[in-house]
Amino acid sequence: MTESAALDAEDRKIVTLARSARARNGVAEGAAVRDETGRTYVAGTVSLPSLSLSALRTAVAMAVASGAESLEAAAVVSSSEELSADDLSAVADLGGAGTPVFLAGPDGEVRVRAQAN
Numbered sequence: 001m002t003e004s005a006a007l008d009a010e011d012r013k014i015v016t017l018a019r020s021a022r023a024r025n026g027v028a029e030g031a032a033v034r035d036e037t038g039r040t041y042v043a044g045t046v047s048l049p050s051l052s053l054s055a056l057r058t059a060v061a062m063a064v065a066s067g068a069e070s071l072e073a074a075a076v077v078s079s080s081e082e083l084s085a086d087d088l089s090a091v092a093d094l095g096g097a098g099t100p101v102f103l104a105g106p107d108g109e110v111r112v113r114a115q116a117n
Contacts, residue, residue, distance in 0.1 A: 035068035
């Protein structure tokens with residue numbers, strides 16, 4: 001069984017949303033987070049001369065700006081092999097330590113299951 005096959009429907013949904021954001025916007029990463037009420041926030045990498053944010057930090061910022069009080073889970077789709085410490089910290093800031101974070105490749109297959117720290 002692959003990591004992706006082991007995901008429940010709600011976690012699979014945020015991986016799919018993250019993958020769609022990456023493809024639709026032609027960015028390096030796509031991310032999605034699910035808040036405590038089940039709402040999802042989807043974002044891509046932000047790369048401007050005066051502002052650079054990973055897709056996951058952008059999705060967390062969108063959740064905060066929309067009034068989310070916590071996170072249930074997060075997903076990133078990227079060609080990267082690992083999640084950055086800054087991304088995991090951003091998820092922990094809103095969701096708390098232990099919030100699940102999934103890293104999937106461009107094909108949507110989850111390669112890493114981590115917990116925010």
